Amino acid sequence: MTGVWTKKGWVKRTIAVAIGTLALLALAGAGSAARGPKLALVWQVPTPSDGAAFTVNAGASLTITLSASSSRTGELVLLGSRTLPGGATFTSAYSNPGTGNLTWTPSIQQAGEHVLTFTAQTHNLPRIYAQPRSFVVYVQKSRTPAPDDEFALSGPGGVSRWAYVSDSVRARAEPNLSARVVGRLPAMTPELEQNITLLLNGKVDERGKYWVRVRLPMLPNGSTGWVPRGALGAFRTLTTRLVIDRRLFNATLYRRGVPIFRTRIGVGKAQWPTPAGEFHVREKLSGFKDPIYGPLAFGLNARSAVLTDWFGGGYIGIHGTNRPQILPGRVSHGCIRMPNSAILRLARLMPLGTPVTIH
Structure with missing residues (x-):
């Protein structure tokens, strides 16, 4: 208690x-x-700096090359990745120094923000690891949006937006009142604090009603839904992000x-x-x-x-x-x-x- x-x-x-x-x-x-695991491997050129941000157009190719080495002479190092977006591949083999290459051509359906995290480990035991290195990739639509298109509420460089939930509201699968209800966005948390939600996309429907796609506090984790703009308070902008690596x-x-x-x-x-x-x-x-x-x-x-x-x-x-x-x-x-x-x-x-x- x-x-x-x-x-x-x-x-x-x-x-x-x-x-x-x-x-x-x-x-x-x-x-x-x-x-815990010993985190002593060193990232080296051409690895981008930790937290680096990339912007790529949907349909364009993105390539990121990374390298890491050990202080132990001749030690073989293998690079790896955490969960990657659909269509992305990461290749690496034990070498000295260890190298790896990410290649990805994002689709227009993948527009928005993606966090990519990479790791490195030695071949010999006891294994030594590198501090996880994360990058933010913002995929933008390559064509000029139409007035009735969805628009992103996140932005390049790790910009995100959130809002307090003013009123409990049903969340729908699509931005219209006749769409299927997928869950509920409550105004209060179980601890009786005013709820907060992360804002993903916006859309104005044919009647001029403004809808927002938000993250929902429900299972399965990762669920999202569309709610009316009027159920949310003022939009607030952030440039912070916390990245957790459970294995390391x-x-x-x-x-x-x-x-x-x-x-x-x-x-x-x-x-x-x-x-x-x-x-x-x-x-x-x-x-x-x-x-x-x-x-x-x-x-x-x-x-x-x-x-x-x-x-x-x-x-x-x-x-x-x-x-x-x-x-x-x-x-x-x-x-x-x-x-x-x-x-x-x-x-x-x-x-x-x-x-x-x-x-």
Whole structure:
């Protein structure tokens, strides 16, 4: 049980954040960092800088070449990638130094923002890895849009938009009132905080009604739907993004394409995995009576596909811990945990609405 501040005062309840804790270990000094994979390989030219942004027209080819090396003489290195968009390929073989090539010709249906993350590892044991390196690729439509076309509400260079949900509303499969209902976008979170949603696309229908495609807090994760513009508050713009790598227990916060925070993390155990996908921060909570959650937690729109009977439906959170010695590792019911010093630092850097990519 934990104390959560709501408009009705302090209440004692088991919140969704408790189900799995994304545990972020600050680079600055987690004494337990030796528990996790050793991240000592070095990215080298021609690898783009961490957080680099690319803009490509739909139908045009994008190629990115990466290279990484080990300090151990003659060590063979293999590069790899996390989840890639449809049609993209990444090729690499053990070599010294290790090299890899991404090739992708995005389709017009893939217009919008994509986060690509790459890794590197040695051939010999014990394996050494590189810090994950992420890039943002913005695919734009190559033709001049028609007045009734959908338009993106994200932008090149990692620009995203979010809004508070003013009124609970049905979300539809298409931007019209006769379309199938795919879910509901609630005005409040289970913790009685005003809900936030990430804005993906907009469209004005034939009657002049403005619709917005948003991310929905429901299973399956990644669900989206169209809601009327009037159900949302003012649009707000961000240039931050948090990228989580579950295999290397690593999290990086980017602002305007520059990494500003990096930490080792703890994620869900095998039977309670932290879900992968694209999410966003929709609330910030504090005042917990149980120190296991630390001083602060971020609530995401991500949900556990396993612990669906937990309070509120099993939402995933990012929070602190009073047991930093267990980090990094697979230690939670699905959430992300970090030492208290790290979560407090992240709270100063990561605003509400920030997109969160979990690989």
